[in-house]
Amino acid sequence: MKKWNDSAQMILIAGFAIGIGIVVLTVMLNNIIYASNTASEANIETNVFDFSSTMKVTTHAYEKAYEANSIDNAYIFNYTRKMAESYALAGFIFTLSNDSLQEPYLSQNGLNNGNSDWVVIDRVNRTDIFEIGINTSRLGNESKPFVIEALNQSGMFWSARICNSSGTFNLTVTNSTDILRTENIGGGSPSLNITNNTPFDFHFDTLTSGEQYRIRFTNGSQAGGTFSISGELTNGQPFEIKRYHVLSTTMSLNKNGHMEMNVTIPVTLPGGQI
Amino acid sequence: MTRRSATGKLARDERAVSISFGFILTLSITVITTIVLISSFYAMMDRAEQTVMRDEFEIHGNDISLQISNIDTAVQITNNAGGKVESITYQLTLPDTIANEQYSVEFSDQPKEIIFESGGRDETGGRDETRVKVPYTTHNTNVTPTKLYSGSNDFLVHYNVSSNMLEIH
Numbered sequence: 312m313k314k315w316n317d318s319a320q321m322i323l324i325a326g327f328a329i330g331i332g333i334v335v336l337t338v339m340l341n342n343i344i345y346a347s348n349t350a351s352e353a354n355i356e357t358n359v360f361d362f363s364s365t366m367k368v369t370t371h372a373y374e375k376a377y378e379a380n381s382i383d384n385a386y387i388f389n390y391t392r393k394m395a396e397s398y399a400l401a402g403f404i405f406t407l408s409n410d411s412l413q414e415p416y417l418s419q420n421g422l423n424n425g426n427s428d429w430v431v432i433d434r435v436n437r438t439d440i441f442e443i444g445i446n447t448s449r450l451g452n453e454s455k456p457f458v459i460e461a462l463n464q465s466g467m468f469w470s471a472r473i474c475n476s477s478g479t480f481n482l483t484v485t486n487s488t489d490i491l492r493t494e495n496i497g498g499g500s501p502s503l504n505i506t507n508n509t510p511f512d513f514h515f516d517t518l519t520s521g522e523q524y525r526i527r528f529t530n531g532s533q534a535g536g537t538f539s540i541s542g543e544l545t546n547g548q549p550f551e552i553k554r555y556h557v558l559s560t561t562m563s564l565n566k567n568g569h570m571e572m573n574v575t576i577p578v579t580l581p582g583g584q585i
Numbered sequence: 586m587t588r589r590s591a592t593g594k595l596a597r598d599e600r601a602v603s604i605s606f607g608f609i610l611t612l613s614i615t616v617i618t619t620i621v622l623i624s625s626f627y628a629m630m631d632r633a634e635q636t637v638m639r640d641e642f643e644i645h646g647n648d649i650s651l652q653i654s655n656i657d658t659a660v661q662i663t664n665n666a667g668g669k670v671e672s673i674t675y676q677l678t679l680p681d682t683i684a685n686e687q688y689s690v691e692f693s694d695q696p697k698e699i700i701f702e703s704g705g706r707d708e709t710g711g712r713d714e715t716r717v718k719v720p721y722t723t724h725n726t727n728v729t730p731t732k733l734y735s736g737s738n739d740f741l742v743h744y745n746v747s748s749n750m751l752e753i754h
Binding site: 338362366419571577 | 630633659662672673674675676
């Protein structure tokens, strides 16, 4: 009888232990389920690098589509369709539009609000062709002259300063210290061939010979015009930069209404390879 | 005489006292133990709730921080290309409540931090337990200091072209 009593106590204790165990397990399990249910997914869109490469590819597409002073619209249409298709897979809607070709300024991006002072080409060993056409109706006055400079390690050693001096369009060629020549380039859109010394001697070839230099434009937004420059870099690689037109292209990316991005990029054409 | 003998009998009756006293004692111990156990589990649950909340705040904070950096980089890329940003809008999807609590998101410009705070208070009455600060970085743009409250799904990060500021509303 006593044995049975002892067993009953054990059963009771065991019952309590099991009961408490169940309570502990339930609360802990509930806790875990609760914690995992409250965790939500983050909505991360990594689009910047895509966007950067899209801008480069689009610029390149316009350079390819530029033919004989016009844009091959079929090429751009095809490009837009292909880009829209490839972006559609990632959930993006890609659209592209552009303005008509315009006469460029000599600023960095080809627009009159672009960066005025900029280096056209760095580490030049030799310049074979350097032609520039100035639209004198878009030329700044004496306080803001358009300046082309060749600079080496010591600083400027050749420059051509062009400005509108009360209706007279003067070009002044200097070396690092002296004025070498001052000429009236005439109205309209005179073409200056700096390497071929047309219409007069620019002293560019003689002064840059044997030098390693860079070519810089200052006050580029104060002058409308075109240019073409080619030659050889110090590493022996050829370079060629041409600017005959500028075109504003508007790119738009839209992802499920969550993200919308509209940017306008000027593309200088036909561009160049460095 | 009868009363005295009854009192004496009750005093001597150890068995009955032992059983009822033992029962009350056992019951009391059981109840107290159960209460202590349950309240400790509640405290544990609260702490787990705060942990989950902080984790969630960090996840969302890092997400927003990344988007701000993305927009800033996109502006920089466009500017470097000589272009102009017409508009950039990003819709933030934040839950109404996190761990069953409303919360606020504050965008601070100095220092550049996103501060999450839960609407609920912890047992000490303060909010430090659930306050999470996530830093963000911008180089070209600035973020307009603002404070958002959960409950709306339509939070927008908008790049203001004229002021060069990121506005969040």
